[in-house]
Amino acid sequence: MSAIKTVAVSIGDLNGVGFEIALRAHREISAQCRPIYCISPVMAEQAAALLGERLPEDFITYDVSGEYTIQPGTVSAQSGRYSYDSFLKALSLALSKQVDAIVTLPIHKEAWMLADVPYVGHTDALRDLLKSEAIMMLGCEKLYVALYTEHIPLSQVPHHITADGIFDFLIRFYASFPRSPVAVLGLNPHAGDHGVLGDEERFIEAAIARANRHIGKNIFEGPIVPDIAFTSRSRERYKTIVAMYHDQGLAPLKALYFDEGVNISLGLPIIRTSVDHGTAFDIAYGHKASLLSYRNAIQAALSLDNVVHHG
Structure with a gap:
C-alpha cells in the first residue's frame, strides 16, 4: 500500500x-x-x-x-x-x-x-x-470542460480565435489530459453555419486538423455546434469538451453538475x-x-x- x-x-x-x-x-x-x-x-x-x-x-x-x-x-x-x-x-x-x-x-x-x-x-x-501555461479545466468524471479563454471580456474573445493559438492549446491540453474523443466547440451560433453567422470556425477547424496530424490520431472533433454539445446524446460520446470562452463552457456544465464539479489546473x-x-x-x-x-x-x-x- x-x-x-x-x-x-x-x-x-x-x-x-x-x-x-x-x-x-x-x-x-x-x-x-x-x-x-x-x-x-x-x-x-x-x-x-x-x-x-x-x-x-x-x-x-x-x-x-x-x-x-x-x-x-x-x-x-x-x-x-x-x-x-x-x-x-x-x-x-x-x-x-x-x-x-x-x-x-x-x-x-x-x-x-x-x-x-x-x-x-x-x-x-x-x-x-x-x-507555466496553466489550463483551466472544470467538471467531474461525467464531463470535463477545458477553457480556451477564461477571465477576459466577451468582446475580446474573437481576437483570440487563431489557428496557431488553438493548435498550441490543444497540444498542451492533450499532453496533460490524454483522453479521446474531445469535442472542440465553435465560437458562433450553429458553429458559424458555414460562414453565414461568422467565420472564426475556419481557424478552429484548421487547428483541430493540425493538432490531430501532430498527435498522429483523431483526438479532437469539431467545430461542434455549441448549443447541442451538452445534450444527453452528445454527452454519451463526449466526456471532454474544449470551450472557446468562459460562459460557453461553464454555464451548461454548472447547470448539469454544479455540486459535483471541481477545478483542475493542468500543465503545472x-x-x-x-x-x-x-x-x-x-x-x-x-x-x-x-x-x-x-x-x-x-x-x-x-x-x-x-x-x-x-x-
Whole structure:
C-alpha cells in the first residue's frame, strides 16, 4: 500500500463558506489523506467559534499571518489578503515537496482587488508565479470542460480565435489530459453555419486538423455546434469538451453538475485542484454549504499521477 499523501488546503476567503466546508469534511478527508490547513491557529479558532464548533485535535494548521476579525458575508481587503497569503503558503509547501498537492477553497475576486493582489484568481497567479501555461479545466468524471479563454471580456474573445493559438492549446491540453474523443466547440451560433453567422470556425477547424496530424490520431472533433454539445446524446460520446470562452463552457456544465464539479489546473509542475463554486457569502457560517465539490477536489488531487505533466 502506498504511503498516505499530504495535501495543503488553501483556506480561501474566511468571510465565506470555505472554512465551514473544511471543518465539516475534516473527519472524512483525514481518513483519505493528511490535510494541512493554511491558516493560523487563532483564525481557525475564531472561525470554528462562529460555527459553534471546536477544532479537532488532529486539525493541523500552517501559520498564516495577518489576523483580523472575520465578518461573514462581507467583501473586505483583509479577507482578500489573508486568502491570498494562505494560497501562497500552500504553494510554497508544494514547491518545497512538503505536500503532494494543493486544494484551494474559494476566494473572492473583488476582495483580492481591494487587497491589491495583482491577479484575477488562482489560475492567473499560478501561471505567473510558476511561469507555466496553466489550463483551466472544470467538471467531474461525467464531463470535463477545458477553457480556451477564461477571465477576459466577451468582446475580446474573437481576437483570440487563431489557428496557431488553438493548435498550441490543444497540444498542451492533450499532453496533460490524454483522453479521446474531445469535442472542440465553435465560437458562433450553429458553429458559424458555414460562414453565414461568422467565420472564426475556419481557424478552429484548421487547428483541430493540425493538432490531430501532430498527435498522429483523431483526438479532437469539431467545430461542434455549441448549443447541442451538452445534450444527453452528445454527452454519451463526449466526456471532454474544449470551450472557446468562459460562459460557453461553464454555464451548461454548472447547470448539469454544479455540486459535483471541481477545478483542475493542468500543465503545472504541481498538482492543484479546487472547488468549483464561489464564496457563497449569503450562506456563510450557516451550516448550509455543500461538501461534495470539496470532497471531489480532494479525490481528484489524490488520483492525479505523481509525475505531473507539463503543458
